[in-house]
Amino acid sequence: MKNIKLLTIFIGSYLLCSCGSSENIAYFQDELISSSNNLPDFEIRFKPDDLLTIDVSALDPEAAKPFNLPAVSYNTTSIISAQGTLKMQTYLIDKFGNIEFPILGTIKIGGLSRSEANNYLKNKLTEYLKDPIVNIRLANFVITILGEVNRPGTYNVQDEKISLTEALGLAGDLTIYGKRENVFLIREIDGENRYFKFDLTSISVLNSPYYYLRQNDVIYVEPNKAKSKSSKYNQNNIVLISAIATLATITALIINN
Template structure:
């Protein structure tokens, strides 16, 4: 009788321990990002053949001409700071920092001589033509070069190097962005890559299937500034994820408890 009671008691202890271990396992709800946003027709994104300027974009604008003196008033001078011991006032070549233009919440920049210019929503080509038109009153055959210097994309989830990446060019594909992040890990869900993009102040979403060649024809295959890419973990990775990652301790505890159970049983 005592043997049976000890056995039942040991089984209960083992059951409780197994439940504790099971409860430490992370579910998909605990692990996967962006789960509760339903995708609908309003969330579909259009093809961005050329990026357009948005609020908080930082631009450099250079105006040149065969008459350098004529364009001097339209170019911001490089800046320095009172204490030039601060290396942040120098660029990689040791030169003074260039001044830049910040696109304000209304899509405007303040340009020398010309005043307030609306560039929000314009592509680089459109903004260049607009500036050339306004400069014709002052400069003959002005050359305008505009660059976006804070074009970043963020790659999260099951990639080898998640992070935010600054893009030197003004065009990057989904494949190139994933390449910067070291490609997907073996645990990345390749048929469900999530993209978040802000359009006209609203967040929009898309999901992409990297296992299909047709992904290159997707309207969101080419990214725009501030896009966020998230690679969801597959089921195997979710199952392996636990709040307590010390597997060796768990195995040791189970073995110890099994030994105690065997001793209790054999002692009666």
């Protein structure tokens, strides 16, 4: 019986060592900065492959109609009923930053912020309309969150403004295995993928120029050592555990005999 107890202690010690030490998972661990600290300014800029909805209105609604794409009807049918849903058509920004706009023709909108694009179109439309009103919306603002989060996936952003912490909240926060010091942002800039690193344990992350995300950004949360050891344990040590269990059984039989 003494040998069995020693063997049990050995197995338990092995499993405990395999788990690794716990890590601090708290966010913003350093000293709090002034509550009057301002977050970085943010305004999205349109780029190739963006889909935009653009609505033009004026004092004379009939005069504004030619500057709007006709709404498209999407039919939904079922055994009980059939109905149509109207949806605004979108403008696709091409690789040169251009869109084809009714009456105005080819106009360059890539690289502009929404306010800049609004003013640009208004100036163009004043030649045809009195006091035109332009409303531009980005229709395909999506972000992707991968790695050690509870709900990895691609998310649609409705209000065209989302911060890093809000994005992680959408994904259900980091898992206990997420490495708070190694959260990466992958962003395409001028046709190249750029990489930026965040340390969520420092409150200075709030002042990062990349704190607010842009369309098509990818967030990746690296796993910590505990997860790496756990993964290695699960994949490579099953045979070893089976051998230990077999050895324990053989030892018990020898002692009993």
